[in-house]
Amino acid sequence: MKLRRLFSLQGLSLILSVCLAAGCIPLAASAGTPDASPVAVTASYTYHGDRLENVNDGIVSYDDSPKNRWTSYESPNATDWVQFDYGEPLSKNAAGVYVFDDGGGVKAPNAIDIQYWDGAAWSGVPHPVRTPEAPAGNDLNLITFESVxxxxxxxxxxxxxxxxGATEIVFADSNSEPLPGAEASPLGIVSASYTFRLDQVSSVNDGIVSYNDSPSNRWTAYESPNASDWVQTNYGSPVRKDAVGIYIFADGGEYRRQTPTTSNT
Structure with missing residues (x-):
């Protein structure tokens, strides 16, 4: 079942959070979801006792029950990388790295960087935001960035x-896929007819309401060419809903308060 909110734009709408039915709750962390697109995974180095393919199998395990991880243990390199090759251009704006740390030969790295192939060389993704700021072992390290x-x-x-080391790595486009760590959310998967390149449509479904930039947590249709835009929630199966709460942001400039409508398909 899908529920959609339609916004008629006099100015341009910005939504901070959309809650259907009883109320807003934060997204629950879950195991990773293997990349749905066909992908070839390679690495600069893989320890002989580990398996590279484990980073894209949907299993997050920080111990040996099961042992499911890639590590660069015994690597001679100061840095190592894991590469996802999709074979065709795809849009991505988030990476979830489930970092493995055994407290000994494999620990959280000093830094985690996301790069993309621009056709001639590897470049860092634009405007990365890391959560947490410093790499954390045995936990999800989420890096969001401007869509590439x-x-x-x-x-x-x-x-x-x-x-x-890592037990799972997930690349995603939050405009059409759940962010890593939110795959099992009962709040559904959100998408939109248009999303401004510096915003995240997934922000409307994360339980966070912020009317300023601390944090900047919102979907907007800024620069949209459309007279109206929509935000849709896909639950995957029929669910009963009888209310919708829409937390609308207006900054007095390009973003102005609108009157939304709701439909279901």
């Missing part, structure tokens, strides 16, 4: 005194 269309993306690990 490319056929190849990679995660670069700058090692600490030990080497680095």
């Amino acid at each position: 269309v490319a056929s190849k993306f990679r995660v670069v690990f700058s090692h600490s005194g030990s080497k680095s």
Whole structure:
């Protein structure tokens, strides 16, 4: 079942959070979802006791039950990378890196960077935002960035005194896919007819309401060419809803309060 909110634009609408039915709750963390697109995964180095394909199998395990991880243990390199090659250009604006840390030879790296192939060289993704700011072991490290269309993306690990590892890596486009860590959310998957390149449509469904830039957490249709735009929630199966709460932001300039309508398909 899909529910859609339509916005007639006199100015341009900005939505901070949309809650259907009982109320807003934060998205629950979950195991990673393997990349739905066909992808070839390679790495600069893989320890002989680990398996590179484990980073894209949907299983997050920080111990040996099951043992499911890639590591660069015993690598001679100061940095190592894991590359996702989709074979065709795709839009991505988020990477979830489930960092493995055994407290010994494999620990959280000093830095995690996301790069894409621009056709001639590897470039860093624009405006990356890291959560948490410093890499954390045995946890999801989420990096969001301005949308990039490319056929190849990679995660670069700058090692600490030990080497680095990951139990799962997920690249996503939050305009059409759930952010890593939100795959099992009962709040559904949101998409939109248009999303401004510096915003995230997934922000309307994360339980966070912020009317300023601390944090900047919103979907907007800024620069949209459309007279109206919509935000849609896909639950995957029929669900009963009888109310909708829309937290609308207006900054007095390009974003003005609108009167939305709701439909279901």
